[in-house]
Amino acid sequence: MKIKQLSIFIENQPGRLYKALEILAQEDVNIRALSLADTSEFAILRLVVNSPEKGMEILEKNNFIVKLTDIIGVELDDTPGGLTKVLKILNDENIDLEYLYAFTHDQTSKAILLLHANDLDEMINVLDSNNVKIVPADVVYNL
């Protein structure tokens, strides 16, 4: 159920993001979703890819520091208010969100919201009991 996200340490220097993505492209690792948290000196690049283990291996081989981080994907209506509906639930239930990002794809009229929280299992429980659909990891990898 949990999606394995690649978290990559990137220096805030010209060309570093390109380098990381180029390596993945060369090895046919396909990116499903991406987010970048940046500071003046470094950034954390977060990727959901079709093959997380393979992605990690080739990035590490090229001297990147990578961690596999568990996150959750939930399905949203791709309409105005779709995102806030889910956020309201998390807010009402006092879930401490660390970060989130979202993407749409062309197979359904749904969007997928990717979430990370301090306590992932608690978040899963909350979402389950509020009938929010959690997307299985395999589905996300293979979209």
Place this chain on the structure above:
Amino acid sequence: MFWDEKAECMSREEIEELQLRKLQATVKRAFDKVPFYNKKYTECEVFPEDIETLKDIEKLPILTKDDLRASYPFGLFAVDQKDIVEVHSSSGTTGKPVVSGYTKKDLDIWAELIARGLKMMGLDENDIIQNTHGYGMFTGGFGVHYGVLKIGATIIPISTGQTRRQVEIMNDFGTTCLIFTPSYGLHLGEVAREEGVDPTKVGLKAIGFGSEPYTEEIRQRIQESFNAPAYNIYGLTEIMGPGVGMECCAQNGLHIAEDYFYPEIIDTNTNKILGEGQKGELILTNLEREGMPVIRFRTKDITALHYDTCKCGRTHVRMERITGRADDMIKVKGVAVFPSQIEKALLKVSDVEPHYQIIVTRPDILDEIEVKVEASQSLFFDGVKEMMNVQNKIADYIQNEIGIRVKVTLVEPKSLPRATKGKAKRVIDKRNLH
């Protein structure tokens, strides 16, 4: 102006004759009274009677700071502890400090040599000397103090810090000479202007500065800031303290008091003695020191020596401004920092010692240090907040070791230069001090 014209203007033959006599006596005393020398010289199969000429000093082993440290605290004393009247010590930031012990006579010699230097700077009993060097275990404060008493000038023992008070006193008391480190001096000048005191109008006759690397440009800035000539003072705790070398009115190198110290220049890597004018590491020997004779000490300071008679008339050898270090030590904000201290701090945050680089800059007057650390699995977290915490934690550990706050930047693995031959370049000093 001379304090002791006879001693300061001796002919080369007279100097060498006196040096040989004093060296022989010093080596004999050290061998007889200090077990450390006895053991060391016996191991090297060199004995006091082998010193027949000055050149024979080269038969004696060279001492490092580690040798001195191993004798902590009083192991190098050549007299009973009851005859030691004062001790000073280095800061000990890299391990055990080096303790320096002085008998009454040693203190008198120290005062004498500072007195010579103050005279070189054109000062006498009419002057008011404000000593901003710290009073305490640091040799700078008391060394200068004793010399000022010796020439009969007025000492203001204000010590370091309290910059606004320094300005007020300088202005109200009519200070004619300031003693400071270059960076503190520049700061003092700025604060004075902020306080509405024009430091060029205070009536300063001279400035004595030391215990930090400097460039001619920094000297110029000091001289302009205070409208007074600025003279460098050189010294080190192990040998005595300030006063080992002092600059005269010619401002063309520091006179080493050759009747009390024997300087040599060696090639740092081969230990080969270098000739006049050649740059290398300064080795110093105490020729007359009761409490703690130090023989052939590696100062790690890079300089060159010149033996021609100075414009001022003095014959004592002149050493050039220190232009570098034979080790990685950097002086930042007046504090000695060694890369080994940074390493020690880094080992506390990570099992494996991360690669790092120290970058020292001086954006304006004050030094800044940035430590770049290569991130690793154990130093990487999937959160900006956690990463900021890692940087802060590293900065905390480093501050604990060196006493200064540094900026820590995490960089990608393998992004810092590796050693190609021998040691990696750990320190990038962008201050252009050398």
